[in-house]
Amino acid sequence: MTLSLSRRAFALGLPTTALILGALPRVAGATAASAPTDAVTPLAQISIGRFTVTALSDGYGDMPFGYFPGRTAEQVEARAQFAARPTGIRFVFNQYLVKDGERRILIDTGPASSLGQTGQLPDALAARGIRRDQLDAVIVTHLHQDHLGGLVAGGRRNFPNAEVYVDRRDVKHWTDPAKQVRAPDYLQNSFSFSGELVRLYPRLQAVDGEPGIMRGVSIVDLTGHTPGHIGVRIEDAGQRLIMVSDMLFPVVHPAAIGGQLPV
Numbered sequence: 718m719t720l721s722l723s724r725r726a727f728a729l730g731l732p733t734t735a736l737i738l739g740a741l742p743r744v745a746g747a748t749a750a751s752a753p754t755d756a757v758t759p760l761a762q763i764s765i766g767r768f769t770v771t772a773l774s775d776g777y778g779d780m781p782f783g784y785f786p787g788r789t790a791e792q793v794e795a796r797a798q799f800a801a802r803p804t805g806i807r808f809v810f811n812q813y814l815v816k817d818g819e820r821r822i823l824i825d826t827g828p829a830s831s832l833g834q835t836g837q838l839p840d841a842l843a844a845r846g847i848r849r850d851q852l853d854a855v856i857v858t859h860l861h862q863d864h865l866g867g868l869v870a871g872g873r874r875n876f877p878n879a880e881v882y883v884d885r886r887d888v889k890h891w892t893d894p895a896k897q898v899r900a901p902d903y904l905q906n907s908f909s910f911s912g913e914l915v916r917l918y919p920r921l922q923a924v925d926g927e928p929g930i931m932r933g934v935s936i937v938d939l940t941g942h943t944p945g946h947i948g949v950r951i952e953d954a955g956q957r958l959i960m961v962s963d964m965l966f967p968v969v970h971p972a973a974i975g976g977q978l979p980v
């Protein structure tokens with residue numbers, strides 16, 4: 718199902734990750750001129766200067782209509798990208814592989830079987846000839862379980878050679894026992910996975926502000942969805958791509974796109 722999505726999905730905003738394109742005309746031109754060379758057809762792929770950004774998927778989860786309080790099933794479905802009748806809508810969990818010919822960076826790691834039909838990211842990487850121990854860096858946009866899970870699934874350090882970057886405010890929030898005690902059930906995995914993250918990755922890079930990760934890759938502060946929600950800016954050769962996650966949910970945040978649903 719996911720492989721049938723076109724590159725246009727980038728611009729439309731995939732369910733769990735959306736992209737904001739900077740310098741759009743130049744990006745569009747670069748995209749058209751740079752056909753993927755990998756053997757596996759990508760979910761979506763775009764080139765920014767020397768970088769290639771490829772969308773991967775860890776799988777999907779079907780969320781019940783009751784997950785969106787205050788809206789009827791019809792209102793929710795009208796805004797959803799994928800319906801999962803009769804019970805709800807389908808969320809696809811995406812991650813992004815960024816390569817520049819030298820380094821491999823992964824943005825987010827998926828729920829890793831902790832919810833829905835997920836756990837496919839290792840296979841998605843393998844299909845592109847990449848093992849998890851070959852990732853140089855993993856940037857986690859925030860410490861919700863569907864972005865963090867793959868790092869710690871099975872209680873193991875699944876990306877043993879990667880520098881792992883997370884905003885310091887999220888590390889503080891999601892490892893605070895007092896906050897975990899007060900948190901609802903659906904956030905408990907995010908807390909427990911965050912504890913695992915700190916335990917398994919002692920060299921975790923807890924970043925402040927908007928630092929550069931490497932030449933052409935830097936952090937964007939997007940605090941709001943979580944205290945330390947971040948995006949990733951990729952720029953090279955006059956082209957720029959800002960990658961964001963969980964900001965443009967048409968169902969959850971209708972006002973953000975000019976929708977008419979009650980909030």
Ligand SMILES: [Zn+2]
Nearest residue numbers: 859861942963
């Ligand atoms: Zn989130």
